[in-house]
Amino acid sequence: MLPDRTAKRGSTLRRVAAALCAIAIVCASPVVRAEPSPEYLIKAAYLYNFAMFVDWPADAFSTRTSPFVIGILGANRFDRALERTVADKRIDRRPIVVRRVDSPRDLRHCHIVFVSSSDAARSAEVLDRLDGLPILVVGETSDFARRGGTIAFLIEDNRVRFEVNLDAARRAKLTISAKLLSLAKTVRTG
Amino acid sequence: MSEKDACRRTRVKWLTAAMLVVSLTPVAAQEQPPGERPADLSALSLEELSRLRIDSVYAASQHSQKVTDAPSSITIVTADDIRRFGYRTLADVLRSVRGFYITNDRNYSYLGVRGFSRPGDYNARVLLLVDGHRLNDNIFGAALIGTEFPMDVDLIDRVEIIRGPSSSLYGSSAFFAVINVITRHADSLNGVEIQSSLASFGSPKVRASYGRRFAAGSALLLSATRYTSQGERELYFSEFDSPATNQGIVRNADADEYSQVFGRFVAGHFTIQGLHGSRRKVIPTASFETVFGDPRSDTIERQSYVDVQYERTIAAGWTLSPRAFVDQYAYDGDYVYDYSGGGTPLLVVNKDFARGNWWGTELKLTRTFASRHTVALGAEYRNNFRQDQYNYDDEPYQSYLDDHRSSTNWGVYVQDEITLRPNLLLNLGLRHDSYDTFGATTNPRAGLIYHPREKSTIKVLYGQAFRAPNAYELYWHQQDVSKANPLLRPERNKTAELVFEQYVGGHLRFAATGFHYRTNGLISQDTDPADALLVYRNLESIRATGLELEAEGQWARGWRTRVGHTFERTRDQATGLTLSNSPAHLTKAVLLAPIAHDRLSAGLELQQVSARRTLTGHVVPGVMLPNLTLFWDGVPRPVTLSATIYNLFNASYADPGSEEHRQDALRQYGRTFRIDLTVRFRR
Numbered sequence: 001m002l003p004d005r006t007a008k009r010g011s012t013l014r015r016v017a018a019a020l021c022a023i024a025i026v027c028a029s030p031v032v033r034a035e036p037s038p039e040y041l042i043k044a045a046y047l048y049n050f051a052m053f054v055d056w057p058a059d060a061f062s063t064r065t066s067p068f069v070i071g072i073l074g075a076n077r078f079d080r081a082l083e084r085t086v087a088d089k090r091i092d093r094r095p096i097v098v099r100r101v102d103s104p105r106d107l108r109h110c111h112i113v114f115v116s117s118s119d120a121a122r123s124a125e126v127l128d129r130l131d132g133l134p135i136l137v138v139g140e141t142s143d144f145a146r147r148g149g150t151i152a153f154l155i156e157d158n159r160v161r162f163e164v165n166l167d168a169a170r171r172a173k174l175t176i177s178a179k180l181l182s183l184a185k186t187v188r189t190g
Numbered sequence: 191m192s193e194k195d196a197c198r199r200t201r202v203k204w205l206t207a208a209m210l211v212v213s214l215t216p217v218a219a220q221e222q223p224p225g226e227r228p229a230d231l232s233a234l235s236l237e238e239l240s241r242l243r244i245d246s247v248y249a250a251s252q253h254s255q256k257v258t259d260a261p262s263s264i265t266i267v268t269a270d271d272i273r274r275f276g277y278r279t280l281a282d283v284l285r286s287v288r289g290f291y292i293t294n295d296r297n298y299s300y301l302g303v304r305g306f307s308r309p310g311d312y313n314a315r316v317l318l319l320v321d322g323h324r325l326n327d328n329i330f331g332a333a334l335i336g337t338e339f340p341m342d343v344d345l346i347d348r349v350e351i352i353r354g355p356s357s358s359l360y361g362s363s364a365f366f367a368v369i370n371v372i373t374r375h376a377d378s379l380n381g382v383e384i385q386s387s388l389a390s391f392g393s394p395k396v397r398a399s400y401g402r403r404f405a406a407g408s409a410l411l412l413s414a415t416r417y418t419s420q421g422e423r424e425l426y427f428s429e430f431d432s433p434a435t436n437q438g439i440v441r442n443a444d445a446d447e448y449s450q451v452f453g454r455f456v457a458g459h460f461t462i463q464g465l466h467g468s469r470r471k472v473i474p475t476a477s478f479e480t481v482f483g484d485p486r487s488d489t490i491e492r493q494s495y496v497d498v499q500y501e502r503t504i505a506a507g508w509t510l511s512p513r514a515f516v517d518q519y520a521y522d523g524d525y526v527y528d529y530s531g532g533g534t535p536l537l538v539v540n541k542d543f544a545r546g547n548w549w550g551t552e553l554k555l556t557r558t559f560a561s562r563h564t565v566a567l568g569a570e571y572r573n574n575f576r577q578d579q580y581n582y583d584d585e586p587y588q589s590y591l592d593d594h595r596s597s598t599n600w601g602v603y604v605q606d607e608i609t610l611r612p613n614l615l616l617n618l619g620l621r622h623d624s625y626d627t628f629g630a631t632t633n634p635r636a637g638l639i640y641h642p643r644e645k646s647t648i649k650v651l652y653g654q655a656f657r658a659p660n661a662y663e664l665y666w667h668q669q670d671v672s673k674a675n676p677l678l679r680p681e682r683n684k685t686a687e688l689v690f691e692q693y694v695g696g697h698l699r700f701a702a703t704g705f706h707y708r709t710n711g712l713i714s715q716d717t718d719p720a721d722a723l724l725v726y727r728n729l730e731s732i733r734a735t736g737l738e739l740e741a742e743g744q745w746a747r748g749w750r751t752r753v754g755h756t757f758e759r760t761r762d763q764a765t766g767l768t769l770s771n772s773p774a775h776l777t778k779a780v781l782l783a784p785i786a787h788d789r790l791s792a793g794l795e796l797q798q799v800s801a802r803r804t805l806t807g808h809v810v811p812g813v814m815l816p817n818l819t820l821f822w823d824g825v826p827r828p829v830t831l832s833a834t835i836y837n838l839f840n841a842s843y844a845d846p847g848s849e850e851h852r853q854d855a856l857r858q859y860g861r862t863f864r865i866d867l868t869v870r871f872r873r
Contacts, residue, residue: 039244044231045232053236157378158243
């Protein structure tokens with residue numbers, strides 16, 4: 001028979017829990033800024049890599065030094081992680097600029113457009129408007145690449161993966177490096 | 191650049207990555223004031239990025255969120271863990287996580303959660319979901335987790351284990367925990383995958399899976415599995431050690447076999463998914479006073495469903511997801527009895543079986559308002575159009591039970607996750623359920639989640655849960671033995687929990703969780719003094735208090751370790767005693783050692799369960815079980831090979847028996863092995 005010491009041990013445990021609580025509160029400092037989730041830190045790093053491993057046609061830029069523009073459409077879950085990721089970095093000597101975009105009309109001057117899942121409802125309109133333009137359109141809904149987006153992020157096995165639509169890339173006159181394609185979860189044509 | 195520099199650079203890169211990702215609340219460099227110095231992952235290569243883990247959970251709040259923001263204490267087990275630690279069943283997955291333990295009676299696997307493992311409850315106090323579809327049946331409310339779980343664990347992408355009550359979102363059964371099994375994507379197959387494994391006692395398993403995404407964007411996944419096991423050739427039970435029962439030795443009566451099919455088709459916004467699983471287990475323990483050693487005593491469980499789901503974002507940012515489903519559950523038990531009462535045996539097969547059919551529909555709406563409120567609204571209706579139980583003797587025919595029932599229930603819920611301050615979240619949920627058996631119940635949950643510093647999380651959680659009495663408890667009766675009790679009330683649970691998590695030095699995580707459970711009206715069997723008949727009543731009140739401590743580390747090149755310990759005390763209010771099958775200590779430790787990067791790894795696992803009281807008041811001693819897995823990934827060749835030894839040192843141990851067993855404790859398997867080969871044929 002187990003001796004019954006439940007009641008006594010129970011109160012000890014409660015005391016330990018209370019002590020832990022106290023320690024936690026003592027450790028606490030009042031304010032901290034919001035941080036993007038690891039998912040968006042990873043997605044930000046991917047976007048920077050996409051800029052490096054995709055070639056844009058020369059006419060996508062107005063001058064030799066005009067900036068490389070990443071546009072974010074919809075809720076900005078990156079917080080400032082994307083700005084921090086691309087700060088001080090260059091793509092072929094071009095500085096990288098991140099822009100929040102509210103209307104699909106303002107997307108034409110971007111080189112990468114990231115469509116947040118909050119704006120998934122507008123993705124058909126966005127894709128329609130950008131079709132044929134030299135813009136890498138990246139989304140994060142599961143059907144984004146199938147619906148004509150160039151790259152779609154997927155979450156699988158607790159990791160961020162991506163899918164590439166080669167037809168969409170071809171229509172946009174973008175050349176995707178073999179390295180990027182080799183790491184894509186799937187490569188679809190059409 | 192020298193080789194040493196390169197090496198150091200790689201290490202710095204990995205440490206940065208580990209720091210950013212493991213900590214979940216990624217951080218700027220320590221010395222700098224926040225916001226000054228860029229913190230990013232741009233130094234990582236594409237390969238490295240694709241390997242980073244993000245710990246997010248869906249089922250805790252019905253939207254994807256960081257584990258540290260969820261209103262529960264959570265563990266995620268991924269497909270990678272399943273392969274690298276050699277988990278064969280869902281029970282193997284669950285026994286690896288903190289606060290959980292498994293009891294096996296050589297027929298079913300029973301899940302113990304934080305000291306609660308009530309005899310004969312078939313895990314009805316845990317909600318089991320497959321891709322959000324409820325698996326608990328409508329007769330016993332059972333969550334089948336051993337070989338009786340109707341899905342192949344190698345089709346799992348990840349398992350979300352959410353501790354504590356979640357009736358505020360899911361209604362009945364979300365009493366002690368919610369287990370959400372998320373299945374693999376068709377893309378993870380992209381062709382054909384053949385798995386074959388061989389384990390101790392001549393136990394082969396073969397699985398064939400096919401996954402493909404079509405040009406039109408639709409995706410298909412189909413899979414079938416067949417497993418057969420002879421089981422242990424010879425078992426000895428000292429309780430039966432007499433000349434009449436073969437000196438306690440039973441031969442060839444431990445066989446186990448299952449067949450499963452699973453399919454999913456995704457087209458546009460629609461997902462249609464279905465499964466069917468059938469498992470047969472021979473009972474070697476002579477449970478329910480059946481004839482010892484007769485291999486005709488067995489149980490068959492069959493479970494299937496078809497589930498159609500639609501999901502899309504509609505105007506104004508609402509995500510709408512309706513779902514409809516049809517489910518079927520069948521249980522067939524053959525129990526061989528000797529009616530002679532001594533002398534020449536008179537063997538009769540008693541057929542005990544149940545048929546459950548139900549359909550239901552759910553509607554869920556979610557939306558985020560002004561980045562401050564994430565709201566989920568939902569409604570659920572369930573129609574149990576068949577809840578039938580039968581019991582009869584085969585030959586000569588005599589019926590003991592022929593009970594036909596049907597019932598309906600519905601529920602509505604609302605949940606709001608409010609960002610009070612950038613570092614302070616309030617999660618409030620409330621659900622109202624109505625049953626035509628006992629009436630209505632309303633269950634709230636509240637969680638305050640505070641990040642006082644970048645690397646610290648404090649969660650203060652409170653929740654209430656209920657479990658509706660099931661058809662078996664309400665209606666099972668047998669003349670002169672037991673009677674029905676249609677007046678049973680739901681069981682209730684009130685839980686307070688305090689979670690503290692701290693990240694140290696980037697690659698280490700420490701967590702401490704204190705919990706206190708007050709459960710009332712637990713349904714258990716009792717004898718009515720008026721007529722001496724067995725009857726289920728709302729009897730037990732139990733208090734449980736415990737503390738969980740866990741440390742986890744992730745290092746460069748894939749080294750991973752996790753050590754957790756749970757202290758718990760349960761107390762039956764009526765008797766003042768600790769519950770049966772309730773260990774005071776549980777220890778879990780895992781170590782993943784990469785031998786050659788991702789390609790070859792050794793996974794060592796230790797699981798310790800302390801002494802447990804049996805139903806008769808004896809004690810089964812504690813045991814420490816190590817499992818060792820070697821896993822080889824033939825990348826770029828599409829082949830993986832693994833070999834596992836379970837119970838490495840062949841420890842002899844037993845689990846407490848239940849009321850239906852004459853054995854006070856049931857001996858468990860000694861050292862066993864499995865080798866597993868998976869080959870992929872990509873398109």
